[in-house]
Amino acid sequence: MTGLLGAAAAPADKRWRFRQALESGRLQRFPGAFSPLVAKLIAEIGFDGVYVSGAVLSADLGLPDIGLTTLTEVAARGAQIAGVTNLPTFIDADTGFGEPMSAARTVTVLEDAGLAGCHLEDQVNPKRCGHLDGKAVVETAEMAQRLRAAVSARRDPNFIMCARTDAAGIEGIGSAIDRAKAYADAGADLIFTEALRTPAEFEQFRAAVDTPLLANMTEFGKSELLTANQLTDLGYNVVIYPVTTLRLAMYAVEQGLREIDSAGTQSGLLDTMQHRSRLYELLRYGDYNQFDTDIFNFTLQGGSR
Structure with a gap:
C-alpha cells in the first residue's frame, strides 16, 4: 500500500522535481x-x-x-x-x-x-x-x-x-x-x-x-x-x-456557526458541507480497510506464546 500512510516519494525526489520545474x-x-x-x-x-x-x-x-x-x-x-x-x-x-x-x-x-x-x-x-x-x-x-x-x-x-x-x-x-x-x-x-x-x-x-x-x-x-x-x-x-484556502474555510465556518446560533440546528447547512463519503474518499478509507484485512489475514501456528 505505497503512499497510504505517507508520501510515496522521498523528500530528495520532491526537491529534485521542484528544481527541475x-x-x-x-x-x-x-x-x-x-x-x-x-x-x-x-x-x-x-x-x-x-x-x-x-x-x-x-x-x-x-x-x-x-x-x-x-x-x-x-x-x-x-x-x-x-x-x-x-x-x-x-x-x-x-x-x-x-x-x-x-x-x-x-x-x-x-x-x-x-x-x-x-x-x-x-x-x-x-x-x-x-x-x-x-x-x-x-x-x-x-x-x-x-x-x-x-x-x-x-x-x-x-x-x-x-x-x-x-x-x-x-x-x-x-x-x-x-x-x-x-x-x-x-x-x-x-x-x-x-x-x-x-x-x-x-x-x-x-x-x-x-x-x-x-x-x-x-x-x-x-x-x-x-x-x-x-x-x-x-x-x-x-x-x-x-491564504486562499484558510479564507474560504473560515468564511464557511463563520457562516455556519452563525446559522446554528440563530436557527438552533445545522440542518439547513447540509448542502454546503463536504459529505462524509467525499471525506472518506479523500482519506482513502477503503484502502485502509483493505490494508487492515491484509495484515490480519493469518492464523497463529503452534499455540500461543
Whole structure:
C-alpha cells in the first residue's frame, strides 16, 4: 500500500522535481495548505506543489503575523503537511528566526522535516504581513549574509532557497531589483518580490532580473490578482495562493456557526458541507480497510506464546 500512510516519494525526489520545474518554463502553482488534509486535496486536484504560509500558520494558532511563531512550530506543521503528498512543499521561514546562524539552522531543520524549499525575507524582525504598511527592511548586505549562511547549511543542493524582498513598497522597485540581484549573487535560487501592484510592475521586475521569480497572489492586498495565463505570459516561474484556502474555510465556518446560533440546528447547512463519503474518499478509507484485512489475514501456528 505505497503512499497510504505517507508520501510515496522521498523528500530528495520532491526537491529534485521542484528544481527541475523551476527550469521547465512552465508556471508552477502552489496553493497554500493550512492542514495535511487540505494538502491532500491540492494534490488530488493536480496542482504542482503545496505552500505553507507563515501568516496562515500564525492565524491558525490565533496569533497575528508579526514573527511570534517559532522554528519548532513552523517545522512541525511543515513536516505534517509535506508528509502526506508526493508534491514538493515550500514553506515560509520568515526572517530565519534570528541571526544568520539561526537562518542556517532553520534550513537544516526544514530539510529534516521533508520540505522542498523555503523563503527568507529581508524585513526587520519582528516582521509584519507583506501587504501592510509600516514595514522596514534590513540593509542589503545584512540580508545577503543571512542568505549565504542559509545556503551554506544546505545539505541537499536541490533544496530551493528563495529570497523575498519587501523593498518595493519602501524603497521603490529599482531598489527591489538591485536587492534581487544581490540576493541571487548570495545564492538564492528563486526571488519573491512582495506587494508589486500592477502587471506593468511584474513585467518590469521580470525584465530586470534573470533569476526565477515567484508571484504572490494573495487576496485583499496590494497586488492585482493576475491569472495563471497572465503570469505565464509575464515569464514568472512560481505562483503562490497563500491564504486562499484558510479564507474560504473560515468564511464557511463563520457562516455556519452563525446559522446554528440563530436557527438552533445545522440542518439547513447540509448542502454546503463536504459529505462524509467525499471525506472518506479523500482519506482513502477503503484502502485502509483493505490494508487492515491484509495484515490480519493469518492464523497463529503452534499455540500461543
